[in-house]
Amino acid sequence: MLNAPTTELLNQLRHIVGPAGVLDQPQDIAPFLVDHRKLYRGRTPLVLRPDSTAQVSSILRLCHGARVGVVPVGGNTGYCGGATPSSGGHEIVVSLSRLKRIRHLDPDNYALTAEAGCVLAVAQQAAAAAERLFPLSLGSEGSCQLGGNLSTNAGGTAVLRYGMARDLVLGLEVVLSDGRVLDDLTGLRKNNTGYDLRDLFIGAEGTLGIITAATLKLYPLPRTRVTALVAVAEPASAVALLAYLRSSGSDALTTFELIPRIALELVCQHIAGMSDPFDAIHPWYVLLEASSAQVIDHLTEEISHTLARALADQLVRDALLAHNASQREFFWRLREAIPEAQVRAGGSIKHDVSVSISDLPAFIAEGAALCRRIAPEGVLVIYGHLGDGSLHFNINTPDGGEHPEFFAKKSALNHAVHDLTRTYRGSISAEHGIGQLKRDDLVQFKQPVALQVMHAIKQALDPQGIMNPGKVLAAEANHQTPSGRGVGADTPTASAPP
Ligand code: FAD
Ligand code: 2HG
Ligand code: ZN
Numbered sequence: 001m002l003n004a005p006t007t008e009l010l011n012q013l014r015h016i017v018g019p020a021g022v023l024d025q026p027q028d029i030a031p032f033l034v035d036h037r038k039l040y041r042g043r044t045p046l047v048l049r050p051d052s053t054a055q056v057s058s059i060l061r062l063c064h065g066a067r068v069g070v071v072p073v074g075g076n077t078g079y080c081g082g083a084t085p086s087s088g089g090h091e092i093v094v095s096l097s098r099l100k101r102i103r104h105l106d107p108d109n110y111a112l113t114a115e116a117g118c119v120l121a122v123a124q125q126a127a128a129a130a131e132r133l134f135p136l137s138l139g140s141e142g143s144c145q146l147g148g149n150l151s152t153n154a155g156g157t158a159v160l161r162y163g164m165a166r167d168l169v170l171g172l173e174v175v176l177s178d179g180r181v182l183d184d185l186t187g188l189r190k191n192n193t194g195y196d197l198r199d200l201f202i203g204a205e206g207t208l209g210i211i212t213a214a215t216l217k218l219y220p221l222p223r224t225r226v227t228a229l230v231a232v233a234e235p236a237s238a239v240a241l242l243a244y245l246r247s248s249g250s251d252a253l254t255t256f257e258l259i260p261r262i263a264l265e266l267v268c269q270h271i272a273g274m275s276d277p278f279d280a281i282h283p284w285y286v287l288l289e290a291s292s293a294q295v296i297d298h299l300t301e302e303i304s305h306t307l308a309r310a311l312a313d314q315l316v317r318d319a320l321l322a323h324n325a326s327q328r329e330f331f332w333r334l335r336e337a338i339p340e341a342q343v344r345a346g347g348s349i350k351h352d353v354s355v356s357i358s359d360l361p362a363f364i365a366e367g368a369a370l371c372r373r374i375a376p377e378g379v380l381v382i383y384g385h386l387g388d389g390s391l392h393f394n395i396n397t398p399d400g401g402e403h404p405e406f407f408a409k410k411s412a413l414n415h416a417v418h419d420l421t422r423t424y425r426g427s428i429s430a431e432h433g434i435g436q437l438k439r440d441d442l443v444q445f446k447q448p449v450a451l452q453v454m455h456a457i458k459q460a461l462d463p464q465g466i467m468n469p470g471k472v473l474a475a476e477a478n479h480q481t482p483s484g485r486g487v488g489a490d491t492p493t494a495s496a497p498p
Pocket of ligand 3: 155156384385392431
């Protein structure tokens with residue numbers, strides 16, 4: 001059973017962070033009460049903004065003792081309602097935004113140690129200033145934070161070459177639910193001293209502790225980048241092109257993103273300054289990028305030669321190479337503005353799934369047919385990180401209107417896409433996580449033994465259940481008011497999708 005915070009506890013928490021670290025006025029708290037997609041709305045009496053690990057530790061020690069729930073929040077760009085408090089109004093929100101220092105940059109060890117509230121773009125810039133690359137790259141990088149990236153194990157557009165956020169972590173500093181600080185902030189590449197505790201907290205979405213800092217892997221800064229927009233007839237051609245590029249020696253491939261015609265049209269229609277760069281209309285496109293730390297530009301030659309062969313072999317219909325920085329940015333904008341264009345087009349029912357790369361064409365065809373049967377009025381916008389086998393299988397409203405009858409089919413569409421994913425032995429959350437959105441689906445789709453192990457880990461690290469209650473795993477206890485009366489379990493307060 002979790003408790004509602006008493007006035008005395010709230011005052012003690014205020015005291016820990018001082019006036020600069022307290023938000024308790026409705027207008028200041030408001031942004032923390034709703035998730036990025038506006039699917040969830042919650043309540044809280046207090047948002048704390050600690051500026052040191054010691055303060056985070058004191059907060060958790062107090063909340064643990066009082067059995068009060070705590071919700072960590074980073075940039076609040078997550079897609080699954082993971083950083084939104086429940087509607088009960090008894091959880092304390094802990095924002096990491098003031099804990100944002102770059103603690104250390106070690107160019108020779110290719111490592112950067114930064115605090116959890118550091119915005120991803122700031123970490124990238126700090127690495128670049130030292131002639132190094134921090135390769136995690138997301139459309140939200142101007143506002144998401146490292147702590148959120150690691151807690152969601154974010155993916156993005158460079159996974160093909162550098163892996164997910166998890167693959168970029170050398171060490172972590174974490175405050176456990178009872179306030180103890182786990183200092184595993186190592187820059188070691190080799191360290192086989194028992195269980196890898198670091199990996200427990202990555203992707204845990206704040207349910208096991210609060211990440212306060214991380215030592216991250218850096219790479220040589222690319223000096224040559226080749227970016228191309230390629231038109232293909234169908235997803236199978238894109239999959240074949242990926243294999244073609246890789247087998248022709250392009251191990252420099254960093255990004256390989258699939259874009260359907262409809263996504264390009266939505267971007268051109270809703271995003272200022274965007275237009276179709278091709279003369280003809282094509283059904284599908286690929287944004288690809290290869291990069292190298294070498295200054296000598298063999299790469300452009302290699303990629304254009306391979307694309308010319310792919311054209312001759314009729315694997316691709318057309319290809320445009322970016323010849324300067326503004327063309328490169330334009331091609332990237334065509335891809336990265338898709339989520340924004342989808343929102344402006346009236347919102348969508350989203351699925352974030354992965355299957356093996358070779359299964360993608362059949363999966364897309366079968367999934368599209370299923371969705372068309374359930375919601376023929378929906379607009380299929382299926383795009384994403386083809387190079388990682390990861391797709392955003394989204395269905396937009398017919399014409400931007402409210403269309404409650406379309407959104408009423410959300411559950412049927414979710415079931416159809418997720419059941420299909422299961423038949424392909426895929427994942428119902430490729431990169432966005434579980435949060436509140438897929439918490440109940442997880443029970444259906446995760447192996448029972450895996451779920452049991454997850455619950456055992458949760459019980460061991462957070463026996464009181466105070467860490468981000470009701471996220472990822474169902475909360476096991478209801479809240480309790482100070483008078484002792486239960487006030488009910490977390491109930492998602494989903495409003496209409498954006
Ligand atoms: P938040 O939303 O604040 O929190 C996410 C979760 O982490 C919550 O459960 C929260 O409680 C927990 N948390 C936050 N900080 C901490 C901490 N310090 N310790 C413990 N728990 C913590 N995601 C991708 O994977 N790939 C993409 O390509 C991608 N593109 C995006 C594009 C756009 C335009 C947008 C809006 C989002 C995109 N996302 C993408 C989703 C989102 O940006 C990522 O999930 C990101 O990693 C979330 O970081 P955040 O700081 O905003 O976390
Ligand atoms: C992306 O790849 C993000 O652009 C967002 O993961 C996906 O909005 C989406 O569905
Ligand atoms: Zn994505």
